[in-house]
Amino acid sequence: MTQKVALVTGAARGIGLATTKLFIDQGWKVAMIDRDGPELDAASKTVSDAASAFEYDVSDPAQVDQMVDAVLSAFGRLDAVVNNAGVADFLPVEDTSFATWRRIMETNLDGVFLVSQATIPALKETKGAIVNIGSISGLRASTLRVAYGTSKAAVIHMTKQQAAELGEYGIRANCVCPGPVKTKLAMAVHSPEIISAYLDAMPLGRYGTENEIAEVIHFLCSDKASFVTGQIVATDGGFETTGVGLPALRAR
Numbered sequence: 001m002t003q004k005v006a007l008v009t010g011a012a013r014g015i016g017l018a019t020t021k022l023f024i025d026q027g028w029k030v031a032m033i034d035r036d037g038p039e040l041d042a043a044s045k046t047v048s049d050a051a052s053a054f055e056y057d058v059s060d061p062a063q064v065d066q067m068v069d070a071v072l073s074a075f076g077r078l079d080a081v082v083n084n085a086g087v088a089d090f091l092p093v094e095d096t097s098f099a100t101w102r103r104i105m106e107t108n109l110d111g112v113f114l115v116s117q118a119t120i121p122a123l124k125e126t127k128g129a130i131v132n133i134g135s136i137s138g139l140r141a142s143t144l145r146v147a148y149g150t151s152k153a154a155v156i157h158m159t160k161q162q163a164a165e166l167g168e169y170g171i172r173a174n175c176v177c178p179g180p181v182k183t184k185l186a187m188a189v190h191s192p193e194i195i196s197a198y199l200d201a202m203p204l205g206r207y208g209t210e211n212e213i214a215e216v217i218h219f220l221c222s223d224k225a226s227f228v229t230g231q232i233v234a235t236d237g238g239f240e241t242t243g244v245g246l247p248a249l250r251a252r
Contacts, residue, residue: 004126005075006221007031009058009115010085012039014183015133017046018210019082019217024050026218031071031078033058033085058085058111068118078122080221083112083155084133090144101147108151109158116162120171127170129221132159134177136236152177156232163230172229174220179236182207203238 006023010016011032020030020043029050034040035057044053052074056067072078086108089100112132123130137145138152155175162173180186180198186207190198199205216235219225234240 003027003029004079005029005031005071005077006080006082007033007071007078007115007119008082008084009033009111010133011053012036012043014185015178015181015210015213015217016082016084017043019084019214020051021047022211022214022218023221024048026222028079029075031075033067035085058083058115059106061114064111064114064118067115068122072122077126078119079126079128081115081119081123081128081130082133082217082221083115083130085111086133086151088148090148091146092144093146096146104147104151108148109154112155112158116158116173120166120169123166123171124169128172129225130159130162130166130171130173131217131220132156132162132173132175133217134159134175134232136177136179136234136240139177139232139234139240159232160230167229172220172225174225174228174231174233176213176216176220177232177234177236177240178208178213179234179239180207181213182209198239201239201242202236203242206237208235208237 006028008016008020008030011020012034020032023030024047032044032051032053033056037055040053040055054067054070056063087104116130132155134156135152137149138156159173159175213235
């Protein structure tokens with residue numbers, strides 16, 4: 001089989017589902033990974049039979065090994081791994097319990113490490129690509145994000161380690177760091193004041209879309225990015241670049 005195969009974690013919703021659909025549109029097959037069985041089942045019914053759903057928890061080493069075996073048994077190869085699964089809990093530093101800290105690290109950091117490590121042998125065969133999903137919160141500090149932001153900062157550095165060590169096998173590793181994205185979750189928790197503050201700090205003056213993030217992910221997995229590795233791509237409307245209220249300054 002020569003058709004390329006991507007493994008996408010956290011594929012039941014949001015950026016993971018948008019990425020799955022884009023890969024399929026571009027002629028790939030996709031292994032959709034998520035631990036939320038009912039949501040994954042529902043999401044898989046919205047895409048073509050080029051995708052297959054696999055219910056596994058990326059924070060569990062045993063389940064990750066089972067997952068990789070199942071995916072390779074189903075598809076026979078692996079050309080790209082998109083480590084998208086993540087959780088968040090926005091609390092002040094003093095109110096962040098160790099249990100909360102560990103829950104976030106287990107998925108956001110441990111999951112990326114485990115899935116990447118388990119898929120290296122298959123990626124060696126295809127000289128494939130790893131794309132880790134970081135966050136603007138891993139590039140710049142913000143309130144209420146001590147666990148989430150730290151986990152994403154660690155993912156950013158892990159990506160550089162992967163690029164440094166796996167390049168000799170032809171495996172590329174890059175990290176996409178989304179800024180404010182117009183997801184159902186964001187729209188539910190971002191008040192008008194929060195939205196206004198974000199827009200005031202972003203040169204493009206708008207939230208991104210899930211598909212815009214997916215486009216960058218697909219590019220980094222594709223042959224068009226064959227000489228790109230170890231890069232951290234802030235896909236954020238310019239938010240990380242400025243951090244200054246540009247419209248307010250222009251008004252003055």
